[in-house]
Amino acid sequence: MAGYQEAAERIAARIAAGELKPGVKLGSERQLSEQMSVSRLTLRAALIKLEADGLVYGKSRRGWFVSPPRFVYDLGRRANYKTMAAAQERSAQIDLLDSGLAASRELPSCMREHGLTRAFLLRRVRHLDGRSVMFESIYLSAEAVPGLLKHNLADSITELLRDDYRIEIDREDTSVRSALLDSMQAEALAVAPATHGVLIERRRFAAGRLIEFDTEHWLPGAIEIRLSVEP
Amino acid sequence: MAGYQEAAERIAARIAAGELKPGVKLGSERQLSEQMSVSRLTLRAALIKLEADGLVYGKSRRGWFVSPPRFVYDLGRRANYKTMAAAQERSAQIDLLDSGLAASRELPSCMREHGLTRAFLLRRVRHLDGRSVMFESIYLSAEAVPGLLKHNLADSITELLRDDYRIEIDREDTSVRSALLDSMQAEALAVAPATHGVLIERRRFAAGRLIEFDTEHWLPGAIEIRLSVEP
DNA sequence: CCTAGTTCCTGGTATATACCAGATTCTGGC
DNA sequence: GCCAGAATCTGGTATATACCAGGAACTAGG
Numbered sequence: 007m008a009g010y011q012e013a014a015e016r017i018a019a020r021i022a023a024g025e026l027k028p029g030v031k032l033g034s035e036r037q038l039s040e041q042m043s044v045s046r047l048t049l050r051a052a053l054i055k056l057e058a059d060g061l062v063y064g065k066s067r068r069g070w071f072v073s074p075p076r077f078v079y080d081l082g083r084r085a086n087y088k089t090m091a092a093a094q095e096r097s098a099q100i101d102l103l104d105s106g107l108a109a110s111r112e113l114p115s116c117m118r119e120h121g122l123t124r125a126f127l128l129r130r131v132r133h134l135d136g137r138s139v140m141f142e143s144i145y146l147s148a149e150a151v152p153g154l155l156k157h158n159l160a161d162s163i164t165e166l167l168r169d170d171y172r173i174e175i176d177r178e179d180t181s182v183r184s185a186l187l188d189s190m191q192a193e194a195l196a197v198a199p200a201t202h203g204v205l206i207e208r209r210r211f212a213a214g215r216l217i218e219f220d221t222e223h224w225l226p227g228a229i230e231i232r233l234s235v236e237p
Numbered sequence: 238m239a240g241y242q243e244a245a246e247r248i249a250a251r252i253a254a255g256e257l258k259p260g261v262k263l264g265s266e267r268q269l270s271e272q273m274s275v276s277r278l279t280l281r282a283a284l285i286k287l288e289a290d291g292l293v294y295g296k297s298r299r300g301w302f303v304s305p306p307r308f309v310y311d312l313g314r315r316a317n318y319k320t321m322a323a324a325q326e327r328s329a330q331i332d333l334l335d336s337g338l339a340a341s342r343e344l345p346s347c348m349r350e351h352g353l354t355r356a357f358l359l360r361r362v363r364h365l366d367g368r369s370v371m372f373e374s375i376y377l378s379a380e381a382v383p384g385l386l387k388h389n390l391a392d393s394i395t396e397l398l399r400d401d402y403r404i405e406i407d408r409e410d411t412s413v414r415s416a417l418l419d420s421m422q423a424e425a426l427a428v429a430p431a432t433h434g435v436l437i438e439r440r441r442f443a444a445g446r447l448i449e450f451d452t453e454h455w456l457p458g459a460i461e462i463r464l465s466v467e468p
Numbered sequence: 469c470c471t472a473g474t475t476c477c478t479g480g481t482a483t484a485t486a487c488c489a490g491a492t493t494c495t496g497g498c
Numbered sequence: 499g500c501c502a503g504a505a506t507c508t509g510g511t512a513t514a515t516a517c518c519a520g521g522a523a524c525t526a527g528g
Contacts, residue, residue, distance in 0.1 A: 009481070011431060034508060045483050050509090058433035059417040067490050067509050076414065084468055180464045182413060183307065184435060184457035186290040198510065200242060202289035202433070202457075204415060226415035226433075233411045233464065237315055240511070265478060276513050281479090298479050298520050429480065 008044045013052035016042065021061055021072055028074040029135075032062065035070075058202070060227030063137075065196050076230040077134055079206075081180060086162035087132060096135050102160045103194060104129040107148065114145055116209060120216040124148035128159055131194050139228040141191040145219040150212075163218065175218075177211040182231060191223050204229060239275045241282035247273065248283060252292055252303055259305040260366075263293065266301075289433075291458030294368075296427050307461040308365055310437075312411060317393035318363060327366050333391045334425060335360040338379065345376055347440060351447040355379035359390055362425050370459040372422040376450040381443075394449065406449075408442040413462060422454050435460060 039049035091098035108127035185205035322329035339358035416436035
């Protein structure tokens with residue numbers, strides 16, 4: 007009786023008991039598998055399941071760690087990332103990987119449907135307590151934000167639109183689903199290729215015009231999405 | 238050069254080309270792995286990745302199938318499941334697995350915090366085009382809905398509350414995250430044990446009182462959550 | 469023609485083994 | 499004491515093999 011389910015339960019129990027604290031690195035896979043008398047593949051299966059459940063997370067070729075609490079992403083409140091993180095007593099950081107005009111080939115179809123032909127594309131990685139947890143691609147209508155690249159692009163885009171361009175977002179369509187990370191995203195987040203994640207897509211409008219299209223790939227154990235509605 | 242990534246791409250290409258249509262069963266794992274000149278484990282890894290991306294789905298011990306389009310779950314519109322499914326031209330069905338008073342041990346903590354001591358528990362499975370896609374556990378405050386078990390529990394609970402109990406939900410707190418299915422849920426949905434899924438939790442209030450607590454475990458490839466907000 | 473029981477097939481799980489490339493650690497030279 | 503290069507360790511991937519229990523298909527009996 008040495009299945010991955012049992013191995014997962016034993017590790018989960020050690021975490022629940024407080025024996026292993028968030029951020030702590032588990033031993034190496036070979037080491038753990040020997041300790042628990044299972045093969046390395048079985049141990050790996052257990053870790054991958056625990057990762058999907060948000061109890062541990064793996065950093066590619068760097069080991070497995072006990073997960074901190076999920077970041078709570080409130081779709082209702084329009085607070086920016088760093089403010090939300092501060093409210094949860096966590097440190098946040100945004101890295102700009104890439105910025106420029108999107109090639110017309112790679113213009114998202116939803117922008118083309120709205121008659122847009124040119125857009126800026128930003129690629130960013132968001133960190134939480136030093137860990138990279140989200141990869142985002144932001145498309146901004148080039149007509150709406152001329153000279154975008156001269157601005158600070160490593161902070162809240164909402165605030166940039168409001169303060170520098172006087173654009174107030176008045177509608178936001180959000181979509182959430184499960185999706186794989188492509189190789190660029192996986193590498194940027196230092197996770198195994200083809201890790202699965204939570205994909206949030208947002209279309210943001212001002213005065214009926216599509217201003218921004220945004221895809222956010224979150225590591226699945228790192229986020230919890232919340233929403234309060236009053237019909 | 239025979240990795241799971243390449244195998245996944247080849248299968249994805251066949252689906253994208255329309256060669257394999259939604260609902261169609263792929264060959265057996267042994268058969269496919271031989272065709273593609275990879276080991277069965279490698280082929281399985283490819284299928285599991287494709288499943289996380291929503292292109293195929295596995296039914297435990299029954300094979301792998303090409304996924305139909307995701308069910309679009311609009312959090313904003315308060316339409317019921319069957320209506321939403323009909324609008325998407327899909328057939329929906331709800332099975333009641335279990336109903337009764339919840340043991341006080343298994344009363345969810347959020348209900349206890351609201352001073353509730355007794356609740357009904359319903360377990361249901363929702364189907365889409367004949368495929369089971371979601372497992373839900375519904376806790377209803379026993380004070381709010383006396384004699385609940387005499388009613389039809391295989392249809393919209395919202396409508397039951399409104400029509401039979403004159404309870405109008407005026408606030409709904411929703412939470413979405415990634416989570417594993419437990420063995421009961423996996424069995425009811427006919428998927429492999431410890432499959433990962435999308436967990437939607439809802440707390441529903443009427444006149445400031447918690448009426449209902451609901452957990453919905455969706456198969457990850459079967460659902461897309463949408464929301465439109467106008468600040 | 470329908471049913472019950474047997475057989476075969478399938479996916480789910482487990483093992484041992486191997487190799488690669490990126491991270492980390494160690495070590496020798498300056 | 500610092501730095502660059504080498505050796506080592508680690509996770510990621512791939513193979514072959516094996517067994518089990520649930521599903522599906524077939525077959526024999528009514």
